[in-house]
Amino acid sequence: MVEDNIVYCQYVCNLLMREGYSTVQAYHLSTAKKHLQQATDDDIVVSDLRLPDGNGIDLLRWMRKEGKLQPFIIMTDYAEVHTAVESMKLGSLDYIPKQLVEDKLVPLIRSIQKERQVGLRRMPMFARDGSAFQKIMHRIRLVAVTDMSVMIFGENGTGKEHIAHHLHDKSKRSGKPFVAVDCGSLTKELAPSAFFGHVKGAFTGADSAKKGYFHEAEGGTLFLDEVGNLALETQQMLLRAIQERLYRPVGDKADRSFNVRIIAATNEDLEVAVNEKRFRQDLLYRLHDFVITVPPLRDCQEDIMPLAEFFRDIANKELECNVSGFSSEARKALLTHTWPGNVRELRQKIMGAVLQAQEGVVTKEHLELRIAETNSVVGFSLRNDEEDKERIIRALRQADGNRKVAAELLGISRTTLYNKLEEYGLKYKFEQS
Numbered sequence: 001m002v003e004d005n006i007v008y009c010q011y012v013c014n015l016l017m018r019e020g021y022s023t024v025q026a027y028h029l030s031t032a033k034k035h036l037q038q039a040t041d042d043d044i045v046v047s048d049l050r051l052p053d054g055n056g057i058d059l060l061r062w063m064r065k066e067g068k069l070q071p072f073i074i075m076t077d078y079a080e081v082h083t084a085v086e087s088m089k090l091g092s093l094d095y096i097p098k099q100l101v102e103d104k105l106v107p108l109i110r111s112i113q114k115e116r117q118v119g120l121r122r123m124p125m126f127a128r129d130g131s132a133f134q135k136i137m138h139r140i141r142l143v144a145v146t147d148m149s150v151m152i153f154g155e156n157g158t159g160k161e162h163i164a165h166h167l168h169d170k171s172k173r174s175g176k177p178f179v180a181v182d183c184g185s186l187t188k189e190l191a192p193s194a195f196f197g198h199v200k201g202a203f204t205g206a207d208s209a210k211k212g213y214f215h216e217a218e219g220g221t222l223f224l225d226e227v228g229n230l231a232l233e234t235q236q237m238l239l240r241a242i243q244e245r246l247y248r249p250v251g252d253k254a255d256r257s258f259n260v261r262i263i264a265a266t267n268e269d270l271e272v273a274v275n276e277k278r279f280r281q282d283l284l285y286r287l288h289d290f291v292i293t294v295p296p297l298r299d300c301q302e303d304i305m306p307l308a309e310f311f312r313d314i315a316n317k318e319l320e321c322n323v324s325g326f327s328s329e330a331r332k333a334l335l336t337h338t339w340p341g342n343v344r345e346l347r348q349k350i351m352g353a354v355l356q357a358q359e360g361v362v363t364k365e366h367l368e369l370r371i372a373e374t375n376s377v378v379g380f381s382l383r384n385d386e387e388d389k390e391r392i393i394r395a396l397r398q399a400d401g402n403r404k405v406a407a408e409l410l411g412i413s414r415t416t417l418y419n420k421l422e423e424y425g426l427k428y429k430f431e432q433s
Contacts, residue, residue: 001025002032002047002059003075012046012101019106029054036068044109049076064185071112075101097355100320130302132295136163143290144170151287152265154294157344160265161225163292168221173261176220179213183224188231193250195238202251214247217260224264227287228273232280239283262287297339297346301409302394304346308334311347312362315354322359328400329364335398336408337369389424392417396426 001016003009004027013023026032029051036045045063047056060072074095096104128134143150144167152160161180168178186194193202197212213222224230230238241247242262246255264287273279297304308326316323326334330353339345353366392410399405407417420426 044071046073128303130300148289150263150290152292155296157342158294159343164223164263173220178221179217180223184226184229188233191234196247198250214258222260227264228266228268235280235283297342311350315351323354323357326362330362333364
């Protein structure tokens with residue numbers, strides 16, 4: 001528990017201790033770091049956003065840099081909720097307004113513990129009905145039942161880990177663990193122990209034996225998130241293990257076999273990384289049996305409002321709000337925003353907006369979308385005659401027949417849209433101007 005208000009810190013710790021949890025208190029960022037040097041993988045960190053010598057996000061950033069992957073929960077005041085939401089981009093699991101800590105903290109910790117038992121910590125699945133995502137689901141169904149390695153390409157926030165979960169859930173390994181590895185947090189020094197484990201006394205500080213990711217995922221799926229961030233030395237180590245289906249814990253004298261299906265994901269072009277000598281081509285071949293490319297949210301306009309409604313429902317339950325929907329201006333803002341952070345950004349904006357609205361409807365102001373981004377041309381651009389008609393119809397439906405909004409969605413002028421409506425015989429199908 002990292003909280004500079006001593007009285008409040010003790011209050012929350014007492015709350016946890018009554019539920020059977022042992023706690024360690026830190027009133028400063030520096031003290032928290034010292035305690036975390038001794039932390040185990042079973043620990044959970046709860047931190048205030050503002051601290052005398054830094055903030056909770058600084059602590060989270062330091063933990064991930066040091067390879068400490070313990071669940072991290074931010075406590076915040078309502079006025080700071082948007083900063084807390086941003087912390088989720090760095091890997092915090094959740095944020096809790098201090099006014100709701102008594103009701104929310106213990107259930108959240110129990111949820112984390114329960115999901116740890118099956119190796120899961122994820123947002124609820126949402127079945128997207130857009131044409132682009134249906135093609136992805138078809139590819140998932142094809143490859144899920146095999147043991148082929150799968151490479152998932154997509155921008156940050158597109159939901160690559162959710163695709164990996166879909167693959168695991170539809171596979172013959174669904175009853176076994178799904179273990180996700182944040183490759184960006186692993187230095188070349190930490191990686192051998194993290195992947196393969198170590199025996200007691202293997203190195204200074206190895207006071208007990210540790211099981212690695214391959215052991216934890218035995219029989220199930222090992223998900224390598226942002227695999228392009230691995231150091232070349234770590235890539236070589238992984239390649240050897242995958243080729244031989246063997247690994248050796250650090251300090252051990254014997255190899256161990258494993259039965260793990262590997263799924264990898266990246267937001268960069270690994271062929272470019274290979275050409276730049278940053279990624280091994282032989283490892284790429286090993287991870288590249290089958291490819292799934294997740295399109296950015298700006299290319300899946302038909303999914304935006306269903307996803308927004310899905311996240312609104314989640315926010316209502318988690319934050320105990322009663323928001324019924326979105327105003328027309330909010331809908332327009334959601335549909336015309338470029339979503340550089342993709343689905344992750346959409347979820348964060350909806351969570352923050354619902355918290356601000358509390359009840360009634362979400363307004364454009366609640367969303368706090370930057371004007372420059374909202375007015376940018378989105379990826380609904382026209383391509384060829386066969387696709388144009390379908391995309392125009394989808395845009396008009398998304399815009400409830402409003403041709404001005406539809407033109408913005410398509411990234412074309414209203415004049416061009418009118419000409420296309422005439423050309424394709426759609427002029428009188430959508431009467432709203």
